[in-house]
């Protein structure tokens with residue numbers, strides 16, 4: 001029986017990013033759920049950003065860190081006292097990010113965590129193991145190179161196997177590698193603004209930008225910048241941006257985004273195709289997410305109509321030329337941004353999601369005008385949620401047929417859009433289903 005930590009008592013005395021990261025990780029190991037502290041918890045942006053760095057580095061590299069702990073202590077990490085395990089994970093994670101944390105700080109601050117926890121006697125143990133890691137890093141890293149992909153790239157073994165079977169080994173390895181990168185934030189800018197001038201302006205505002213794109217490498221302060229607050233910038237991953245651009249050729253005098261929040265696709269479509277769209281509607285089921293959608297709507301000064309409702313049983317009495325069903329899914333395409341996803345999924349989830357996704361498409365059928373299009377999209381890498389959903393839907397709805405995207409990069413032989421995770425890009429799948437004229 002694993003010892004449980006008294007995280008409530010720890011929360012009362014937590015003072016800095018390391019304390020909070022330790023508590024969040026203890027809870028993550030205990031409950032299998034990531035419950036992040038809000039930025040308002042921290043006095044300064046820097047503390048909040050360090051907290052997220054610590055938590056996400058440990059979760060992203062979990063199997064790798066735990067294997068290093070095994071090399072060092074000759075004990076499975078899961079058999080150690082949870083506070084010692086997390087202490088070592090945090091110490092090693094900091095040693096892996098020397099650009100943010102100096103090696104002596106990684107060591108000293110982690111040893112001090114033991115004092116904070118009341119484990120004076122363990123200081124020597126933590127100190128000795130972290131020092132040994134620093135001395136033998138090259139040899140230990142080489143040893144990791146001989147581990148299976150699931151350990152080396154820190155993913156569940158079943159997930160690695162399913163991607164290898166689905167995509168072949170080279171593509172699966174590329175996905176695993178991309179997932180281990182820290183995700184950038186990608187921006188879309190309001191049409192008419194000069195990207196070069198804007199990049200320079202953001203840099204001046206202290207936001208670290210990629211030299212070649214509108215990717216933000218260090219987002220600290222981004223959301224407080226006047227440009228952001230006044231609604232000239234939209235956050236959207238690259239594959240989402242590509243999908244919106246791929247909709248260029250489809251008629252869209254009336255457009256419904258049936259699963260709209262936070263509104264990346266809805267508002268980007270408004271920016272790109274506003275001249276063509278006469279009626280733009282965003283539908284959202286969840287109250288909390290509706291609030292987020294409304295906040296973005298206000299910030300971006302959008303003219304879209306927002307409605308709360310269930311796309312499975314929509315109350316709308318009208319039809320749209322273009323209906324976007326960007327459905328909830330397992331999100332295995334966005335592990336780069338949310339590394340906790342890989343530890344929270346089970347193989348049986350995908351079929352369960354499939355039933356929900358089909359019900360959603362089914363609910364939207366009456367809203368698609370004859371001659372119009374239904375665009376189905378997910379951020380899943382799993383066939384059950386992508387190709388299978390499309391095939392099952394088409395089998396039940398002969399009035400629809402696939403309208404293939406023009407051949408090109410990231411277009412499958414069937415004409416689906418399938419962007420796989422790459423460094424700086426997350427995964428997206430999309431299919432256009434054309435409805436016949438009645």
Ligand SMILES: C[S@@+](CC[C@H](N)C(=O)[O-])C[C@H]1O[C@@H](n2cnc3c(N)ncnc32)[C@H](O)[C@@H]1O
Pocket residue numbers: 240257258259260261262263264265266283284285286289309310311312326327328329360
């Ligand atoms: C993948 S997200 C959509 C992302 C959004 N299209 C974008 O590009 O920013 C799916 C959204 O669908 C919402 N949703 C889930 N079930 C729904 C339903 N039955 N009807 C309407 N919205 C639903 C979720 O709350 C979530 O906000």
